[in-house]
Amino acid sequence: MAVYTEVSDAALAEFLAAYDIGTLLSCKGIAEGVENSNYFLHTTGGSFILTLYEKRVQEQDLPFFVGLMEHLARRGLACPQPIRDRSGTALGRLCGRPAALVSFLEGVSLSSPGPEHCREVGVALARLHAAGRDFAMVRANALSVGSWRPLFEQAGGQADSVSPGLTERTLADLAVLEAGWPRDLPGGVIHADLFTDNVFFIGDALSGLIDFYFACTDAFAYDLAVCLNAWCFDARGSFHRDMATAMIAGYESQRPLEPAEVEALPMLCRGAALRFMLTRLVDWLNVPPGALVKPKDPLEYDRRLTFHRQARSAADYGRAA
């Protein structure tokens, strides 16, 4: 939950005056996302989300994120559509911060998804990859393999205080991943953070994807590996094979994996788990005083790594041979 910046009605009125969206009817700070401040806006022109980008988002990345949402929405993907103001720009400023207005997307995040939902996520992920194919901008994945050792070094010597042996396990993972990380897989735009809170459903039907603020240019199969980690394990680290089988089948119903991607899947899943373990670990050890957001438990991903370390092939992730 997060609203870091309080927007006065006067500042909001001035900001909205640049847009053709009618009269403001209501504005509520919403407890969603951990990086930015988000407001739900209702006007005579419709419903919108207003996002104020806080300092964890690099301002130079915003044209990529906003341009990507615009590109994907134009290609029919159900995602927030940036609203341009009368001068044609979709990125404004409000309360000293970069700010954007996007269309409001209906739907509810699932706290206990089943295999049928995982299949839908696989389908939507492959469609996202297809819709992004002709997006012209490029953004390197700042949280890929090259960033993991420096991230771990930020955690300093404190990893073992979070879990005994975590330092040794992580160093072993890093050695394997740095040596064997696949480099030439098919790629393009990936979401890179498609967790349950970023996927909306109405009833059992997937209604949209949100939060493109980790999107980047990287291997498609890595995005699938992120989703397998995010959706197909429970908090105790138990793998749900039926959910993974459904997710991969959904993905492959739109875009069959190439042999190199199939072969790389265990390595990609292990890497994705390490990426989330490491960012969570750094956040866990650096909770600022007065923080409004409870840090997420890095050990949830340490437990997934136990599974990934022993996986030998895509079959271990339930992919039908």
Place this chain on the structure above:
Amino acid sequence: MAVYTEVSDAALAEFLAAYDIGTLLSCKGIAEGVENSNYFLHTTGGSFILTLYEKRVQEQDLPFFVGLMEHLARRGLACPQPIRDRSGTALGRLCGRPAALVSFLEGVSLSSPGPEHCREVGVALARLHAAGRDFAMVRANALSVGSWRPLFEQAGGQADSVSPGLTERTLADLAVLEAGWPRDLPGGVIHADLFTDNVFFIGDALSGLIDFYFACTDAFAYDLAVCLNAWCFDARGSFHRDMATAMIAGYESQRPLEPAEVEALPMLCRGAALRFMLTRLVDWLNVPPGALVKPKDPLEYDRRLTFHRQARSAADYGRAA
């Protein structure tokens, strides 16, 4: 801002199944109110606020609050209307807490209201008093004069650490207020907390009143005194006479004050300021570790008290003679 209780989609679906409000389209935790958890709900049947009552609200008071909103909405007051479930009850349980669903009210709170808005608030307050006249339930004002000395004693010897001399000033206020508090003024249902964040406007027109969780049975003029404190002073404690004149005139356009109410106004304003100074002081000195809500500054009301102590008559509050 506050969402204390996270509601899972499964728990929410089970709760909503008892209501005839259609299919759930979205649910967002909103950063509003400091006492309860609030969610904005959109369904095929409309827009709603779902409130989970947290521990600061006494469960035995909920029938009064919910019954009052229903009564006022039925009399045409723009306030949240409780939604009854199929069994006819408007108070349910969700995640182990009492919970209620009310209609969503459009509008925006003002951060910098002017005299024209204060006039509207006066009008709305008098209409609220009129609409509540035939409400059958009674709830004593738990935060009236009898509670102030015990509240101050909770702050223990720490008041002077917040502001030098605060103990002496408060004891003097208590002596004056306890001796002279008016007892036989016209009364009935009052809101008792009609601050700017509880009044919505669309453009310059007042669109509704929310947050009836301090409502009680007390003197009408005390409610006006709360509003004069909340709306007609700035954070530095400066009194804005034009705003108070407009608010009182708005109130009296609907319900002229009786002579005893006019005479009591300085005492009521001083008491209302002390009430908010004291509850803020206790909260200020008792911020729980990990609190999500920043406590409000008690000294804003200490500064208002400086004004109230020297006021001699309603004319000092800008009431036209």
